[in-house]
Amino acid sequence: xxxxVVNNVVKHYADKTAVSGVxxxxxxxxxxxxxxxxxxxKTTTMRMILGLIYPDQGEIRYNGKAYNKELLKTxxxxxxxxxxxxxxxxxxxxxxxxxxxxxSAKDAxxxxxxxxERFEVPENYNKRVEELSKGNQQKIQFISAIIHNxxxxxxxxxxxxxxxxxxxxxxxxxxxxxxxxxxxxxSTHRMEHVEELCRNITILHRxxxxxxxxxxxxxxKFPKEKVFLQTKSEVQGLERIAGVKDIHRHENxxxxxxxxxxxxxxxxxxxxxxxxxxxxxxxxxxxxEIFIRSVGERNE
Amino acid sequence: MKSLLDRLxxxxxxxxxxxxxxxxxxxxxxxxxISTLVFMLIISVxxxxxxxITLFKGDDADKVKTIGYIQTENSVGSAIGQxxxxxxxxxxxxxxxxxxFSGTGDTLADETVLRKALSEGELHSYIEFGEETASGxxxxxxxxxxxxxxxxxxxxxxxxxxxxxxxxxxxxGLTDEQLKQLQSPINVEAVQIKSSSAAGDDKEAKSSAEQxxxxxxxxxxxxxLFMAVMISGQLIASEVTAEKSSRVxxxxxxxxxxxxxxxxxxxxxxxxxxxxxxxxxGIALININLPHNAEMxxxxxxxxxxxxxxxxxxxxxxxxxxxxxxxxxYAALGSxxxxxxxxxxxxxxMTFISLAGFYIAIFSISTxxxxxxxxxxxxxxxxxxxxxxxxGLTDIATWEVFVSLAILVVTIYLAVLLSAKIYxxxxxxxxxxxxxxxxxxxxxxxxx
Numbered sequence: 001x002x003x004x005v006v007n008n009v010v011k012h013y014a015d016k017t018a019v020s021g022v023x024x025x026x027x028x029x030x031x032x033x034x035x036x037x038x039x040x041x042k043t044t045t046m047r048m049i050l051g052l053i054y055p056d057q058g059e060i061r062y063n064g065k066a067y068n069k070e071l072l073k074t075x076x077x078x079x080x081x082x083x084x085x086x087x088x089x090x091x092x093x094x095x096x097x098x099x100x101x102x103x104s105a106k107d108a109x110x111x112x113x114x115x116x117e118r119f120e121v122p123e124n125y126n127k128r129v130e131e132l133s134k135g136n137q138q139k140i141q142f143i144s145a146i147i148h149n150x151x152x153x154x155x156x157x158x159x160x161x162x163x164x165x166x167x168x169x170x171x172x173x174x175x176x177x178x179x180x181x182x183x184x185x186x187s188t189h190r191m192e193h194v195e196e197l198c199r200n201i202t203i204l205h206r207x208x209x210x211x212x213x214x215x216x217x218x219x220x221k222f223p224k225e226k227v228f229l230q231t232k233s234e235v236q237g238l239e240r241i242a243g244v245k246d247i248h249r250h251e252n253x254x255x256x257x258x259x260x261x262x263x264x265x266x267x268x269x270x271x272x273x274x275x276x277x278x279x280x281x282x283x284x285x286x287x288x289e290i291f292i293r294s295v296g297e298r299n300e
Numbered sequence: 301m302k303s304l305l306d307r308l309x310x311x312x313x314x315x316x317x318x319x320x321x322x323x324x325x326x327x328x329x330x331x332x333x334i335s336t337l338v339f340m341l342i343i344s345v346x347x348x349x350x351x352x353i354t355l356f357k358g359d360d361a362d363k364v365k366t367i368g369y370i371q372t373e374n375s376v377g378s379a380i381g382q383x384x385x386x387x388x389x390x391x392x393x394x395x396x397x398x399x400x401f402s403g404t405g406d407t408l409a410d411e412t413v414l415r416k417a418l419s420e421g422e423l424h425s426y427i428e429f430g431e432e433t434a435s436g437x438x439x440x441x442x443x444x445x446x447x448x449x450x451x452x453x454x455x456x457x458x459x460x461x462x463x464x465x466x467x468x469x470x471x472x473g474l475t476d477e478q479l480k481q482l483q484s485p486i487n488v489e490a491v492q493i494k495s496s497s498a499a500g501d502d503k504e505a506k507s508s509a510e511q512x513x514x515x516x517x518x519x520x521x522x523x524x525l526f527m528a529v530m531i532s533g534q535l536i537a538s539e540v541t542a543e544k545s546s547r548v549x550x551x552x553x554x555x556x557x558x559x560x561x562x563x564x565x566x567x568x569x570x571x572x573x574x575x576x577x578x579x580x581x582g583i584a585l586i587n588i589n590l591p592h593n594a595e596m597x598x599x600x601x602x603x604x605x606x607x608x609x610x611x612x613x614x615x616x617x618x619x620x621x622x623x624x625x626x627x628x629x630y631a632a633l634g635s636x637x638x639x640x641x642x643x644x645x646x647x648x649x650m651t652f653i654s655l656a657g658f659y660i661a662i663f664s665i666s667t668x669x670x671x672x673x674x675x676x677x678x679x680x681x682x683x684x685x686x687x688x689x690x691x692g693l694t695d696i697a698t699w700e701v702f703v704s705l706a707i708l709v710v711t712i713y714l715a716v717l718l719s720a721k722i723y724x725x726x727x728x729x730x731x732x733x734x735x736x737x738x739x740x741x742x743x744x745x746x747x748x
Binding site: 047052075077079086093097145 | 307310317546550551556728
């Protein structure tokens with residue numbers, strides 16, 4: 001049985017349904033992507049996993065057991081918005097938060113120093129949070145979620161406010177936590193992160209699941225409708241091929257929208273006849289496109 | 301069984317962690333240190349003010365004040381003035397001395413002479429005797445450059461009373477013995493007894509000095525309770541709101557149960573208030589015991605041991621329970637507000653209630669057995685203030701105190717239940733301040 005099982009949970013707020021029948025499992029050493037537009041029910045789902053609110057129906061099981069207060073120590077939470085004391089020193093508040101998670105002050109201090117070292121900001125130890133830049137605050141927030149080495153980690157927009165270098169740094173850390181066996185629920189609007197990190201995802205829309213499953217399988221289910229073509233010299237007459245819907249000219253080549261995959265080979269033959277080919281790819285739909293299609297189309 | 305024990309240990313660990321964090325943050329905060337030090341300074345000055353005043357008027361106070369009057373032949377005023385002069389001269393160490401100026405009969409010219417003496421500093425003030433009034437005594441005016449020097453006027457007044465009495469009695473043919481009897485003072489001793497104790501049993505009776513000490517003690521406890529509630533109540537509420545608005549709350553409630561965090565915060569703040577009060581009392585005591593103040597204090601005849609120990613016990617009990625009740629409610633109010641700007645209006649009702657209780661107690665201190673006090677001493681949010689009056693200053697049946705305490709404890713229990721629910725719900729609700737209807741709905745929705 002998987003460590004974290006969310007079984008058909010339903011949550012109503014007064015007359016509004018926030019989450020309706022969400023169901024997924026997160027394995028040991030897995031990052032599960034929870035996606036959805038704003039107000040789709042992600043935060044409510046996360047709050048239920050965190051035990052802050054209880055589901056109206058369904059249940060959530062942790063290592064096969066129902067929620068209990070002991071679990072608090074094994075859960076790490078990275079909220080979407082900054083959740084730190086602005087006027088208190090980093091060391092004081094992180095040791096405090098770690099102590100609340102059951103660590104001794106000494107262990108917490110050692111662990112904090114290690115993490116600060118890893119994130120290349122050891123000088124922040126004695127600084128107040130309000131003195132830090134947004135990216136550095138996010139690093140501290142990140143440390144606060146994982147300092148006690150939790151088994152379950154809930155991350156809401158983990159990489160917001162970070163520059164690309166630091167995103168890579170934290171991404172590597174998330175992967176390492178995964179490899180060490182944590183079960184991670186990961187929510188973000190950045191689909192490229194999802195593609196890189198998550199094995200399985202759920203896309204929520206208006207409190208309901210619209211797409212769920214393995215990222216590769218989801219992508220393979222969507223038809224390949226784009227071809228990327230880069231040639232030495234210009235290719236003429238592409239638009240006359242039956243099944244070519246649209247052609248976008250990019251700096252480095254052409255992006256061709258096609259009706260179905262069979263058209264791709266026709267394009268290749270057509271192009272080979274006229275020029276030398278530098279790059280040809282039948283592109284999988286990106287998660288971004290899948291997301292926009294599944295959420296956007298239902299928006300009407 | 302073991303897991304229950306583990307659970308308890310972990311709750312206590314978290315509780316003490318929250319308490320320590322709350323206390324340390326306050327103690328380290330510059331604003332807290334500075335405000336405490338400033339208050340200690342103010343107390344030191346206040347305690348020393350009586351001594352400082354005596355320092356400034358030091359030489360002035362010891363100096364004999366000379367009061368001038370006009371002496372002309374055959375005027376009633378001159379005769380009385382002479383008697384005054386003799387009287388003050390006869391009193392050893394008298395601070396007043398009269399000096400006669402021979403008059404010319406012209407009132408204006410005479411006054412000019414007196415004014416000149418006054419402006420040269422020879423005189424402190426001077427007396428004018430006017431027309432004879434219905435009482436057979438002339439009207440008397442003391443003129444001085446100094447405003448509000450009541451002590452001089454009142455001394456003269458009381459001596460004049462004696463002189464008039466003597467003048468009349470001298471003609472009544474009384475013996476010296478009878479005169480002495482007439483003049484000997486009568487002392488009335490006010491003693492507070494218990495009507496329940498047997499007649500003649502005055503063991504527990506309180507003399508007026510003891511009543512004064514008790515009243516002072518009650519006064520101080522009521523003021524301390526009010527200060528503690530006002531200061532820490534607002535601090536607790538604003539800390540909760542700050543945690544909420546900085547969203548640290550979301551991280552906190554995934555680490556520690558809201559109840560533990562709420563009571564940890566309340567307890568931490570209680571310790572802070574105690575630290576503050578102890579340092580205030582300490583600095584006051586140190587100052588009082590400085591040699592120059594101790595001397596002055598000895599004159600007041602304050603005997604702290606005359607405070608009834610049961611009064612002290614009840615005072616502590618009411619202080620603790622009152623603080624706890626108010627603090628819990630303040631924490632709940634703080635939790636429903638998401639922005640610090642909205643906090644003031646949210647805690648306004650609490651502030652008014654504590655003010656009302658405080659005022660009822662303070663203004664009833666001379667009428668501790670009024671119906672208002674009797675009723676309010678059983679109303680939970682007022683009783684910590686008001687019941688103290690009755691305990692300290694009246695003969696109240698113990699069962700009545702226990703009834704009031706029981707009501708208070710039950711209220712605290714209900715307030716804790718309610719506050720915990722509001723807190724649990726409030727910390728998750730953001731946006732504008734929810735109405736009670738919305739709060740109830742949310743409570744239901746969150747299944748709290």
